[in-house]
Amino acid sequence: MCSTLVGHPIDLVKVRMQTQASGTKPAFNGTFDCLSQTFKREGVRGLYRGVSAPMTAIAPIYAVVFWGYDMGGRLTRKHYDMQPNEPMSLNMIMFAGGFSALPTTAIMAPSERIKCLLQVQANEIEKGGKPKYKGMVDCGVKLFREGGIRSVYKGTFATLIRDVPGSVAWFGAYEVVKRKLAEAQGKEPGELSPLNVLFAGGIGGVANWCVSIPPDVVKSRYQTAPEGMYKGLGDVASTLMKEEGPGAFFKGIGPAMIRAFPANAACFLGMELSRSLLGFMD
Ligand SMILES: CC(=O)O[C@H](CC(=O)[O-])C[N+](C)(C)C
Secondary structure, three states, X not given: OHHHHHHHHHHHXXXXXXXXXXXXXXXXXXXXXXXXHHHHHHHHHHHOOOOHHHHHHHHHHHHHHHHHHHHHHHHHHHXXXXXXXXXOOHHHHXXXXXXXXXXXXXXXXXXXXXXXXXXXXXXXXXXXXXXXXXXHHHHHHHHHXXXXXXXXXXOHHHHXXXXXXXXXXXXXXXXXXXXXXXXXXXXXXXXOOHHHHHHHHHHHHHHHHHXXXXXXXXXHXXXXXXXXXXXXXXXXXXXXXXXXXXXXXXXXXXXXXHHHXXXXXXXXXXXXXXXXXHHHHO
């Protein structure tokens, strides 16, 4: 929840930049321009538009991420007939990471759909219109009334193609950095200092966004587009390519990277601290 509080304004900038209409003059000239325009026009409230959805979903999302990772690890250990305390190879870690995205998508996809719609609806207010959604619950209810569960879950496949490779990189980079640091200090990875864990977590976040940005742009466009605008994800990708060129697939990479290190450093440190607290209570 701390990482959402810190990272949401910059995540909002990412989504607004990713969903800027093509053809016309861009509304924002870059990350800091978007941040300052949003603050000037909408105040602090504007920077936190849409925060309710990730704030509500973040705890269950990460509980499922780490549970899914554990399940993936158990599956590979069973496959190789390994003991539960035997360390996993990097390939096994990456498999377990990718596997974790499968159950997580069930919560991640609707949370992202609502968050992105709330984050971009300021454009409508700007044009003199009234905002369509009053908040997270209102948005979820309206989506359900208008298009049923299919509409709430619009963008599920896009979320999956973003988060399977993203989670492979996230867990893989975190473990590689932790192992290298431990080796250099003659320690076990579990004995690393909080500062080392923060560093490894931050690198995990950066690795995640190195592979996730192109599918994230497609996801943001698809989830915020009016009904019927695109035939599917392939249509979003080919329209982007035709109208805006290959650079469009990297929109929002600046804010994503600025947020990636601190948000994920905090996330992994929180996970390691709660893990040792639970071990201590055992
Ligand atoms: C897209 C996303 O939520 O990525 C997570 C890291 C972040 O910066 O929020 C990692 N994971 C996909 C494993 C949830």
